[in-house]
Amino acid sequence: MGVPDHPNISKSEAQEPMTDPAILLSLSNITKRFGALVANDAISLDLRKGEILALLGENGAGKTTLMNILFGHYVQDEGTVRVRTNGGNMTALPPGSPGAALSAGVGMVHQHFTLAENLSGLDNIRLGTEPLLSLGRRATARTRIKSIIAESGLEVDLDRRVADLTVGEKQRIEILKALYRDARVLILDEPTAVLTPQEAEGLFVVLRRLAANGLGVIFISHKLGEVLAVSHRIMVLRGGKKAGELTTAEADRRSIADLMVGKAVAQVTRTPGRAGDPLLELDHVTLAKSGSRSAVADASFTLRAGEITGLAGVSGNGQAGIAAMLSGLAVPDTGIMRLFGAPVTRADPRRLVQQGVARMPEDRQHDGVVGTMSVADNIAIEEIRSPGFSRFGLLDNNAMRARAESAIAAYDVRCPGPDAEARLLSGGNVQKLILARVLEREPRIILANQPTRGLDIGAQAEVHRRILAARDRGAAVLVISEDLDELFALADRFLVIHAGDVVDAGPADALDRATIGLLMAGQSHTTEPLAQ
Amino acid sequence: MSLRLDPREHAPLSLRLLVSLLAGLTALLLVAVPVMAAGANPFEAYLLMAQGAFGSMFALSETLNRATPLILTGLAAAVAFRARLWNIGAEGQLYMGALAAVLVGSGFLQLPAPLVIPAIMLAGFLAGGLMMVIPAMLKQRFGADEVVITLLLNFVVILFIQMLIEGPLKDPLAMGWPQSVPLLAEAKFDKLIPRLRMHWGLIIGLVAALILWLMVKRTVLGFEIKAVGENKAAARFAGIPVDATMLKVALISGGLAGLAGVGEVAGVKGYLSADLSPGFGYSGIVVAMLAGLSPIGSVVAAVFIAAVFVGADSMSRATGISNYLADLVVALSLLCVLVGSFFLRFRLRWQSRQEA
Structure with missing residues (x-):
């Protein structure tokens, strides 16, 4: 591996002259088959300097395959990848060589980070670029990284161990890693899947700044809102084929959603729930922090039959503690949790399941299956x-x-x-498997923790439909989500958690995003009247 | 041309069998080099080994006699490794099982004759099991590494046994030899065939393999062990009692090793001595790995390893080549199976650069 010249490729390069000097990267007619499945069918794509191109598609549309070919993880069956070199010429990348892609200035940030957890951010960024046993170079590297940080706004503490960083900070390290290797093209595979809305907003600011400085960015996603917010151009893949390409200015949610799924998306509409008997009550419950599980400082709320309660909050504010108690993995340190009127005194997931509690875990791949x-x-x-x-x-x-x-x-x-x-199974199908596991029992209480995180629109609508159907059957539902759109689509009533304190925000109909946002930031209901 | 590694989605049974078979064969092939260096013809040497291991009823009996403890220690390792519990202490558990058999079966306890054998088996199982339950509990409570603890306990146990057989358990009629008082006649396992050393321990081993196979395939316990071994977090979330399941695994694993010790005392030696096991506990790890952690496979692998040992002894007598050769074969087959397991996870593909 790693031999850059190839007679066949240089020949084909000569056939197609690259006229536009702003083009950094050009994929032409990429086809990749896995057995009978055509994952990429003659896909062509150009990326220009300073452009953020969103690559949009449902799970399995071929986004990740295409990027893996570009980065050399897979070898395409047909087609070529060309990158502009420092000299200004377009050269073909040898297929199947991540090393060649890296040295040609293509950087990739994977959905699952590739960081050494026990090393500092600084060492992770340097890792692989130079011998680690080199005195003095560390200082040089630090100076260079500091200047990249200053330029891009990717603020992060370089000296902390990566294991101690938040997900958002780890992602910044990954981006810095690519920039430190002089990336001129940056590929981000579903970068916001692991971020809170606030962290995602911060990422967009950084990306716009990087693009303004001349970087070409490919942004893989299936979240329409963020694609519309951050990209200049959108390319939609469906079933391995290019389904459409349009500038963001001329796009709207509806049109790209239809392009993605190929048919009009059935909108899930919520009818108001009819709250019945209280099934689960928390009365001044506290739970200490444990490992990565955030603490609950004071939680009092009631889940009622036939009602969906949405728990909003910035990630890490105690949602994990609430979820642990409702999953049967923990019992309150103080205060009382009553299930069907009886206090729960023992952490026993099996018993909860028998009593009719359905639990959808936050990390479905890790905890769910x-x-x-x-x-x-x-x-x-x-x-x-x-x-x-x-x-x-x-x-x-x-x-x-x-x-x-x-x-x-x-x-x-x-x-x-x-x-x-x-x-x-793909993420969406794992979630369907979990739905099948927990809903078939006709549960009376449902805990849906980040029920659609990482799922495509089709799967999201399906999950929402199932949850609403369970509520209409009389189940009490708690939806924990960092996606306010999702909560507004589902919840009859809102709770907001901040620093472990749960605040009852009341019926969803009387609320808007701004109000919830204030509560998420810790503005108390009582001290600051919400009414305008 | 370049070489690529593609992850496999699934390794079929045939491939897993092939890897184990090739691992054994490769080990034999590699050992041919030192055999030649020792001045012997490897073909003749291996022929002599095969004859020594399978060439006569006597040879076969010796091989199966040797395989008996290996089946049990192999199962002990297999059941633990399946649950990702790294029991390296089968050697010590074997000795504790043997000690329990002697304590219960040599007349300290008065029991009706038909109950003696069940009693020594139960005592041996529990003693061996306890030796694994303790490290498992230490792991749960304090995060202590069970590899280190079980490995080091082997030495503690053997020194403890030596102290006992030089002291309170010493047989006064053994003319000064460091060995324990003998088992009662009714505590001894019958021979399977008169005048051959094969004993009922072999049947116990085979039954244990069968039970374990059924446990893995068909029981809730097997299901829960698999879930806990493969993904602790998901198992806990699904309501499987993770810690209790691990303790059950520890008890079964240590207990099987303990049974191996019972068999050696009750079926072969008749008393406890510090040379009861020439590393059966450690060889059990090789057996389990060669078997791909399969209970039925463990029986086959145990017979293979036993044949290597017995055959090498016999060949050594005929050719003068040291029987350390057997250890070499066993060690190399472990290495080969570890290399081979790589091919179970990945597919090697040559691809020409022209392809693209």
């Missing part, structure tokens, strides 16, 4: 000891399979079958 176990196993896992799936300690494999087959059909879980390992 055992990747190396089958779809059928993962659907049965919460109730594996119940007579439905086992008897006298022996598994009823037939019952597990039957349940899995009906769940796959009813919830449209796209997978090779009940025996397929869960790790092979």
Whole structure:
């Protein structure tokens, strides 16, 4: 690997002259097949200097495959990738060589970071660019990185261990890493999937600044709002093909959503819920911080049958503590949590499940499924000891399979079958699997923690529809989300959490984003009247 | 041309069998080099080994006799490793099982004769199990590394055994040899065939493998062990009692190693001595790895490893080549299977640069 010249490629380069000197990067007719599946079908793309190009598409549309080809992780079956060199010429990148992509000035920030957690930010940025045992160079590197930070606004503490940084800070380190390697093209794969709205806003500011300085940015996403907010041009992929390309100025939500899914998106509309009996009550509950779980300082609220309660808040303000208690992973340190009127005194997820609590974990890949176990196993896992799936300690494999087959059909879980390992499923399908697992029991209480984070629009609408249907059936629902759009789409009533304190913000109809935002920032209800 | 690694989605059973088989064969092939260096013809040497291991009823009995503890220590490692519990202490657990068998079966306890064998088996299982439950609890409570603890406990246990057989347990009739008082006649395992050393321990090992296989495939416990081993966080979230499951695994794993010790005392030696096991506990790790942690595979792998040891002894007598060769084969097959497991996770692909 790593031999830059190739006779075939240089020949084809000569055929297509690159006229526009502002073009930094040009992909032409990229095709990639995985067996029978055509992941990328003759896709062409140009990126200009100072441009933010959004690459939009549902999960499985081929966005990540295309970027992996560009970066040399995959080898395309057809087509070429050309990059402008320092000399100003367009040269073809040898396929399958990340090293060549890096040295040609292509930097990529993956969705899952590639950082050494035990090293400082500074060392992570330097890692791989020079021998680590080099006296004096550390200081030189620091000076250079400081100047990049000053130029870009990517503020971060370079001397802290990466393990101690927040997700947003880690992402900044990743971007700095690319810039430190003189990237002229920066690819960001779903950069906001892991960020709070505030962190995402900060990222956009940085990206605009970097683009203004001449960087070309490819921004992969499936969130329409942020794509409209940050990009100059939008390219939509669908089913491996280019579905459309338009400038952001001429685009609107509706038109790009239709391009993405290929058909008009069914809008989920919420009808008001009818609140019934209280099913779960928290009375002045506190819970200490533990590991990465944020503390709950004072939480009092009630979840009622037939009502969706939305819990808004900036990430890390105690949502994880609330979720842990409602998941049965923790019990309050002080205060009382009553489930169907009876105090919960023991952390026992199994008992909660038996009592009719459905739990959708925040990190569905990590906490929701055992990747190396089958779809059928993962659907049965919460109730594996119940007579439905086992008897006298022996598994009823037939019952597990039957349940899995009906769940796959009813919830449209796209997978090779009940025996397929869960790790092979996409994020959206893992969430459908979890929905199938928890909703089929007709639960009376539902905890939906970040229910659509990282999902595409189609899957999001499906999850929202299921949650609303469960509410209409009489379930009490708590939705925890950092996406205010999602909360306004679902919630009948709002709670806001700040620094571990839960504030009841009242019915959703009387609220707007600004009010919620103030509460999220810690402005108290009582001291500062909200009414205009 | 360049070489690429593609992750595999799934490693079929045939491939897993092939990797284990090739690992064993490669180890034998590599060991041919020192055999030649020692001045022998490797073909003849291996032929002699094969004859020594399988060439007669006597040879076969010796091999299966040797395989008996290896099946059990192999299962001990396999069940623990499946749950990502790294039990390196089967050697010590084996000795504790043997000690328990002697304490219960040599007349200190008065039991009706038909109950003696079940009693020594239960005592051996619990003693071995306890030796693994303690490190597992230390891990849960304090985060202590079970690799270090179980490994070092092996030496503690053997010194403890030496102290006992030089002291309170010493057989006064053994003419000064450091060995324990013997088991009662009714505590001893019957031979499977008269005049051959093969004993009922082999059947116990086979039954244990079968039970473990069923446990893995068909039981809630097997399901929960897998979930806990593969993803602790998801298992806990789903309501599986993670700590309790780990303790069950520890008990079963240590208990199986303890049973191996019972078998050696009750089936072979009749008393406890500090040379009861020539590293059966450690070889069990190789057995489990060669078997790909499969219970049934552990039986086959144990017979292979036993055959190597028994065959090497026999070959050594005929050719004068040291029987350390057997250790070499065992060590190399572990290395080969570790290399081979890489190919279970990745597919190697040659691709020409022209392809693109």
